[in-house]
Amino acid sequence: MPATYTVHTPESATAVFAALVRLYAVVYAEPPYAEGPDQVAAFAAALPAEPRRPGFALVVAHDAGDLVGAAYGWTMTAGRW
Template structure:
């Protein structure tokens, strides 16, 4: 059965949350994350608040009824940047609207099949923001994937537990102006 993709807004995303939490638990149990039940519960408890963020969008990949990948984020408006950043972004970057990718995960058994690339393509396609941004653990294999996909490091930060993170950006195509 082929993988199918669907896009969810805040209103429809809650139906996907149980499967998303299960996928998160599998992905983040791996090194270097080694997250356990407490972190998974924190993720699950935070999801309703995340859907209330401006521009929240979730894209999921399913094989039949099994969630095999997901990516979501929201708008980070002009003037805003990552709260724990260790450096200021360029004036151009700070002054622009950005789309913050908060999660971009694929089940370990399904990696290497293009699911992650299709998830991010669908998540970012047609976005009105000038940039996408995400935070990545430099010790994670995903960090090299982001670099190969064109994401550029513009700074660093640390998680509340002290885990270092790289702050990455990707320029987004300018959406064409529609004439009426």
């Protein structure tokens, strides 16, 4: 069965945050990042504020019920980044 994709709004995104933190921990533990518990904790602590940003959207990919990918972002004014 192919992966399934779900778009989350700010209201529905928090339902997948725990799985997103677990995925982050696995993905970013690998080189070149080699992030450890402190970086994972910082990501987890910052994540709840992200849906409050204007235009926030989160897309997640599941394969056989497992979270295998995610991307999120928000809108910014020109020149901000």
